[in-house]
Amino acid sequence: MSNGPVNMFWTGGWDSTFRMLQLVIIEEKRVQPYFIVRSQGSVGFEISAMLGIRAALLRKFPDAKERLLPTRFINNREIICNGEIHKLMKYLQKESKLADQYRYLSAFCEQNDIYDMELSVEKSINYKHRVFDLIKKNLDFSDNKISRSSIHNGSEQFNRQVYELFKYFRFPITKITKSEMREIAIQNDFEDILLMTWFCATPKKGEPCGFCGPCVMNIKENQSFRIPFFRKVLSKIHMPVRVFYRNHIKYGSLNKIITRTKP
Secondary structure (H helix, E strand, C coil): CCCCCEEEECCCCHHHHHHHHHHHHHCCCCEEEEEEECCCCCHHHHHHHHHHHHHHHHHHCHHHHHCECCCEEEEHHHCCCCHHHHHHHHHHHHHHCCCCHHHHHHHHHHHCCCCCEECCCCCCCCCCCHHHHHHCCCEECCCCEECHHHHHCCCHHHHHHHHHHHCCEECCCCCCCHHHHHHHHHHCCCHHHHCCCCCCCCCECCECCCCCHHHHHHHHCCCHHHCCHHHHHHHHHHHHHHHHHHHHHHCCHHHHHHHHHCC
């Protein structure tokens, strides 16, 4: 790895903020954060969280000012996604329901010749994290990158697609759960800063909704204390319906039947 700053996508969320604080406070490394601006309702909350976190970090750890570089904001409409990345996404979304954001994250890195961008994908225990499931068997932990040799393990075509899409990234926290991150934050006196993070994709009246993917993930990963009590209760009641819809209608056999019968 070079002596330059660590490149990372920072979203103002728990995982990427933990990694940023770990680098700046514990490892005393310089960090270059990147944030992709999208037309989503949560973006303003994410940026606000990052500004608050940066201010709190510098108040508590003044030496961090030299290590946390200004965030670079990129409009996702300015990212050029080539045909090859489109093909990779189409194949992997068919096989694994991969979120569309990885299309422009990979395209940005390809466009800017970055092959060491950190993605903060945590170890998932109670929640199916699609990226974690895709990469966990193919990581080379010596550099936290997808191993090229993993292409020849199991399904060669599938592993080749995974490698080609994620070859731009490092995955430094795949051995750490959200609860373990909190313990590390407590031990190093930055839990209060970590708790300033944002996670909800569809906030209601400035608070987490309790129903979106990130909210459900937080409930399942022992982070439900971050969601208002009433919405948390409703979310738990709603959970079986959500699971049925996603498994049988949105991504499951009923979706395939509906797709085939469309004119």
